[in-house]
Amino acid sequence: MIDVMKMFKARMYMKRNQPFLYSWHAYVGYELDLFKAFERPMTKRDVADALQLDADLLNQWVSVGVSIGHLKEAGRSRYKIWNAWKLPKPKGNNSSGVLLKEMMELHIPTLLSYPDMMRNQDRLHYDEEKHAPTVAETSRLLEVLALPKISRRLKQTQAASVLDIGCGEGGYIKKLAERFPKTHFTGIEISPSVTEVAKKLTKDNKNISIENADLWKYKPDQPQDMVMMNNVIHYIDLEKRQELFNELASWVKENGMLSVITPIAGGSDSPPFANVFNSFFSSFDNLYRLPEREELAEWGEQAGLELLSIQTVIKEGGWYVVHYEKKS
Ligand SMILES: C[S@@+](CC[C@H](N)C(=O)[O-])C[C@H]1O[C@@H](n2cnc3c(N)ncnc32)[C@H](O)[C@@H]1O
Known part of the structure; x- marks a missing residue:
């Protein structure tokens, strides 16, 4: 009986892990531009030669691809992509593949370090400059869902000035600047390489300025109608979060707004993804x-900001956009 249970559980673990194959296959295809290479029917040999890749490993990757329906045989020993809508688009253009890259290169290896970290009572150190470009790009995938909520608030406030703290690639301010041409947008970003990307992507927008700056060393020239801070709170030490809210509140005009995007966790109803974050x-x-x-309400309250709303951006990830108004 015990052997049967053992077998049953092992089988269950394997089955539960099957989705990993799809993610792994898609990640490798994205990282090496293989889906692009097999866009038209190609032999494995030609692709290995063209991209200078190990032929045996490519062979294995193609076999898995055929078995999970990412690739299909196309006659004369050639293969091509299949179910293309499920596959990530090539690199650049904010492809969804960047999320696979972040998961596979950063999240999963980190979570696999748990036994060692727990045994050694040790922590890893997050290499900001190494991961900043990928993380800034993945954050942008949320824009499409969060932007309408921010836009609505901006329209109400008729803001002349907006400051985005930790603006990443400047995706939010670029879209907002196009929708609100009379508003001036400033983005600050600590990573030099990400700042460069933001500057490049917004170079044609006259109402945007991007600065390479650390928020702790920065002060706007004048109070702003709206300050935004999207997906930055987890970079801030717990002891410094109240101080940060006080600082941000001092950058907002009376009756102006603070808009914060963040996953929220800790409640008994938090979704698994928020807990695993x-x-x-x-x-x-x-x-x-x-x-x-409760902390978000408390930090605002202490800083003289009235909590206006907490709206869901992505339920499964526990992501929210939180709006505050500075009391007069
Ligand atoms: C997860 S990304 C979010 C980017 C963008 N706000 C978005 O939501 O798409 C966080 C960004 O904050 C930047 N950042 C972290 N600490 C910062 C600081 N002290 N000052 C300015 N930017 C910071 C990081 O370099 C990174 O680009």
Whole structure:
């Protein structure tokens, strides 16, 4: 009986892990531009030669691709992509593949370090400059869902000035600047390489300025109608979060707004993904757990900001956009 249970459980673990194959296959295809290479029917040999890749490993990757329906035989020993809508688009243009890259290169290896970290009572150190470009790009995948909510608020406030803290590639301010041409947008970003990308992507927008700056060393020239801070709270030490809110509040005009996007965790109703984000962030000595709902209200209250709304962006990830108004 015990052997049967053992077998049953092992089988269950394997089955539960099957989706990993799809992600792994898609990640490798994205990282090496293989889906592009097999866009038209190609032999494995030609692709290995053209991209200078190990032929045996490519062979294995193609076999898995055929078995999970990412690739299909196309006659005369050639293969081509199949179910293309499921596959990530090539690199650049904010492809969804960047999420696979972040998961496979950063999240999963980090979570696999748990036994060692727990045994050694140790933490990893998050290499900001190494991961900043990928993380800034993945964050942008949320834009499409969060932007309408921010736009609506901006329209109400008729803001003349907006400041985006930790603006990443400047995706939010670029889209907003196009929709609100009379508003001036400033983005600040600590990573030099990400700042460069943001500058490049917004170079044609006259109402945008991007600066390479650390938020702790920055002060806007004048109070802003709206300050935004999207997906940045987990970079801030828990002890410094109230101080940060006080600082941000001092940058906002009376009756102006603070808009914050963040996953929220810690409640008993938090979705598994929000909890596992916390497991990930807590693995590093320089990243910190996500805020709880009550904390967001409390930090605002202490800083003289009235909490207007907490709206869902992505339920499964526990992602929210939080709006505050500075009391007069
Ligand atoms: C997860 S990304 C989010 C980017 C963008 N706000 C978005 O939501 O798409 C966080 C960004 O904050 C930047 N950042 C972290 N700490 C910062 C600081 N102290 N000052 C300015 N930017 C910071 C990081 O370099 C990174 O690009």
